[in-house]
Amino acid sequence: MMRQTFVDTTTELLAEDPRTAVVLADISADAFAPAMRRHPDRVLNVGIREQLMTGVAGGLALTGLRPFVHSYAPFLVDRAYEQIKLDMGHQDVGAVLVSIGASYDGSAEGYTHQSPGDVELLDTLEGWTVYVPGHSDEVAALLRAAAGHDDRVYVRLTEQENSQAYPDGSRLRVIRRGGPLVVAVGPMLDPVLEATRDLDVTVAYTNTPRPLDAEGLRLLVDGELVMVEPYLAGTSARQVAEALGGVPHRALHLGVGRGEIRRYGTWQDHARAHGLDAAGLRSRIAEFLW
Amino acid sequence: MNFKLQPIPMTLTALPTDPLRPLIRRLTGDEKHDASSHSTLDVLWVLYDRILRLTPETADAPDRDRFLLSKGHGPAAYYAVLAAKGFFPADWLDDLGGWDSPLGHHPDRVRIPGVEVGTGSLGHGLGLAVGVALGLRAQGEKARTFVLLGDAELDEGSNHEAIAYAAATRLPLTAIVIDNQSATHGWPGGIAARFPGWVTAMVNGRDREQIEYALAKRHHDRPNLVVAAVEPKWSNR
Numbered sequence: 169m170m171r172q173t174f175v176d177t178t179t180e181l182l183a184e185d186p187r188t189a190v191v192l193a194d195i196s197a198d199a200f201a202p203a204m205r206r207h208p209d210r211v212l213n214v215g216i217r218e219q220l221m222t223g224v225a226g227g228l229a230l231t232g233l234r235p236f237v238h239s240y241a242p243f244l245v246d247r248a249y250e251q252i253k254l255d256m257g258h259q260d261v262g263a264v265l266v267s268i269g270a271s272y273d274g275s276a277e278g279y280t281h282q283s284p285g286d287v288e289l290l291d292t293l294e295g296w297t298v299y300v301p302g303h304s305d306e307v308a309a310l311l312r313a314a315a316g317h318d319d320r321v322y323v324r325l326t327e328q329e330n331s332q333a334y335p336d337g338s339r340l341r342v343i344r345r346g347g348p349l350v351v352a353v354g355p356m357l358d359p360v361l362e363a364t365r366d367l368d369v370t371v372a373y374t375n376t377p378r379p380l381d382a383e384g385l386r387l388l389v390d391g392e393l394v395m396v397e398p399y400l401a402g403t404s405a406r407q408v409a410e411a412l413g414g415v416p417h418r419a420l421h422l423g424v425g426r427g428e429i430r431r432y433g434t435w436q437d438h439a440r441a442h443g444l445d446a447a448g449l450r451s452r453i454a455e456f457l458w
Numbered sequence: 459m460n461f462k463l464q465p466i467p468m469t470l471t472a473l474p475t476d477p478l479r480p481l482i483r484r485l486t487g488d489e490k491h492d493a494s495s496h497s498t499l500d501v502l503w504v505l506y507d508r509i510l511r512l513t514p515e516t517a518d519a520p521d522r523d524r525f526l527l528s529k530g531h532g533p534a535a536y537y538a539v540l541a542a543k544g545f546f547p548a549d550w551l552d553d554l555g556g557w558d559s560p561l562g563h564h565p566d567r568v569r570i571p572g573v574e575v576g577t578g579s580l581g582h583g584l585g586l587a588v589g590v591a592l593g594l595r596a597q598g599e600k601a602r603t604f605v606l607l608g609d610a611e612l613d614e615g616s617n618h619e620a621i622a623y624a625a626a627t628r629l630p631l632t633a634i635v636i637d638n639q640s641a642t643h644g645w646p647g648g649i650a651a652r653f654p655g656w657v658t659a660m661v662n663g664r665d666r667e668q669i670e671y672a673l674a675k676r677h678h679d680r681p682n683l684v685v686a687a688v689e690p691k692w693s694n695r
Contacts, residue, residue: 189596209596215626217619220585227589230574232520233596235589250579251616255586258576260568 169304170325171196171268177308178236178266179203181315182210187234188315193221195239195268222248225263226255234264234315240274241267241283241324249289257293262320264311270326271399271424272438284424287377287399290322291406298378299323300354300398305333306375322378326398328355328435337375340384344371348392348457351385353377353404356396356444363449367457369394380404382411389417394453397423398444420456422449478503481538484551485561497638497663497688498527498606499535504669505604506539514544517572523601524590526575528583529608529636530564537561545572581614583607584633588620591631602676603631609649610641618652624681625655632673632682636663640691649685656683663688 175196181188182203189210190200197204197213204211210233214220218239225235237244244267245252256263267286274281290296297319299310307325314321334341340351343361347368352360357373364371372388374381377397385393389412395404401423408419422444429441439445443452478499506512510523527536534554541548546560553559560569564578575586587605594601607617612635624631633656635649645651650658657677661668663686672684 186597189593209592212592214619214623217623219581219616220588220619220623223582223585223616223620224589224592227586227591228593228596230586230590231593231597231599233593251582251585254576254579254582258566259586 169329170301170307170327171199173304173307174238174266174268174311174323174325175199175203177311181236181311182207185234185315186210187232189225189228189233189235191221191225191228191235191237193218193239193243195243218243218248219251222251223255226251226259226261229256229261229263229318230259234318236264236266236311238266238268240269240281241286242269242281245286245289245322246283252290253293256320257295262295262318264314264321264323266311266323266325268325270324270328272429272435273327275435275438276432278432279428279430284400284426286322286324287397288403291378291403293320295320296378297321297376299376301325301375302330302337302352302354302357302373303333304329306335306337309335310375324354324399326355328398328439330355330358334373334375337373339376339381340372340374340388342370342372342388344369346370348390348394349385349388350394350396350453353395353397356398359439359444359446359449360396362446363453367450367454369453369457377404378407380407380411382407385411386415389415391416392418392457394420394422394456396444396449397421400424400426418456420452422452477542478535478538481541481548481551482534484548485534485537485554496532496535497608497636497691498529498532499538500664500666501606501634501636501669501686502535502539504666504673506543508670509673510604511601512572514572517545520597521599521601524574524587524594524603526577526583526587526590526603526605527565527573528575528577528587528605529580529611530577530583531580531608533561533563533565536565540570540572543572546570580608580611581616584617584620587631587633588624588629591629595629604634604673605631606634606636608640609635609637609645612645612649612652613641613643621653621656625653628679629681630676630678632676632684634673634684634686637685637687638689638691650683653681653683656681658683658685660685660687662686
């Protein structure tokens with residue numbers, strides 16, 4: 169669903185804005201075939217060449233275009249990390265990186281197709297806005313916002329979706345008011361709501377973990393905080409610590425573990441293995457807040 | 459389609475010009491990359507003096523020709539040429555790598571007028587150049603795109619992604635490889651053989667007439683390669 173929304177929205181942008189370009193490395197090339205026929209100069213499939221895909225995007229941006237760069241997350245971010253660092257950041261140009269696969273959508277494909285570390289890798293670099301939509305209805309607006317400027321944007325799409333979209337999720341949006349704050353990033357909202365159904369907590373949602381809404385955190389945190397993220401656990405620990413610097417607090421950071429799960433199955437199986445299903449979240453949140 | 463210009467004398471004779479030598483001498487800070495910095499000198503001079511439609515006044519013009527120095531190592535010759543052509547004051551050459559200097563041991567496009575890309579890590583310029591050429595084409599610009607690499611830089615696999623794609627899409631950019639035989643394992647069979655589908659030319663990288671002739675030629679439906687051979691980096695090879 170999110171991938172289709174991405175293809176549809178980007179195809180519209182190609183028609184609306186002559187600055188828009190799309191760079192692919194075979195992944196989703198079929199879905200972009202109609203757009204490629206209409207805009208052969210701006211929809212470019214370089215083949216299975218992720219370093220080139222990223223370098224080409226940097227070059228397009230140097231000429232004033234706005235490239236959307238797309239692949240599976242491990243090939244888009246992990247594999248071509250130095251191209252992201254140098255061909256974009258060091259050149260002082262931007263692009264919109266749009267990944268699919270997330271941490272374990274490719275459950276049966278195995279670890280080669282999983283990128284739990286993508287957001288943490290981008291955190292080593294300057295100036296990346298990171299969108300982690302929790303529902304496909306949030307995707308179009310995020311892409312359109314990214315098309316309107318030249319900065320560096322990462323959009324992390326996934327098959328795991330919440331039941332409801334929150335188009336106003338760029339800041340911390342309070343979903344339920346109560347005691348200690350639990351922040352759910354992107355698709356973590358539904359499992360967090362289910363896990364905390366009968367707990368006295370405040371649940372806030374965001375689909376924009378970078379920049380993290382520091383002002384919202386300071387307003388909402390009263391001593392205790394649980395961050396629940398769909399990528400490596402603790403990825404936002406530094407941002408939380410900086411936002412709450414000088415404010416006494418306890419924090420629990422939940423997310424994907426660093427250990428490789430050498431099993432296949434479904435993404436639900438992997439969520440359970442990482443304690444990111446409702447039951448796993450509930451036991452750890454309840455223990456922390458006890 | 460391929461043509462060769464022979465022979466290639468491998469002795470560096472005193473250059474007939476030039477304002478460049480004294481400028482390079484001012485760049486005394488660049489000792490690490492001394493040999494590699496001079497291998498590019500004649501090609502760079504010919505580019506900026508005779509080929510590129512680019513001046514300090516048009517350094518930001520959308521229709522300017524683009525030159526990307528992929529081989530960011532040893533930029534002394536590059537800096538000397540840019541200074542000689544007025545892109546920045548020659549005074550800048552006196553503090554290479556200094557805290558207050560815009561000139562580092564690898565060039566930074568954000569700091570130096572006329573520099574299209576910041577390089578230093580090898581294997582990035584050709585992919586960027588492919589993107590620049592595609593971006594110009596998509597916007598209807600006729601400007602040319604040039605990129606300069608070293609023969610050792612071709613070791614980086616990223617280049618070969620770009621080489622194959624440029625050939626497959628018949629992208630009319632011009633790559634120049636300065637061959638001073640510095641690649642550790644060499645390129646048996648020749649550098650041009652690594653560029654299938656490109657129009658290739660071999661020139662003496664110290665002969666400015668040959669260089670100009672090869673760079674002025676432009677095939678509009680194929681990528682163009684000019685291999686410019688200069689004296690070997692290590693004389694015992």
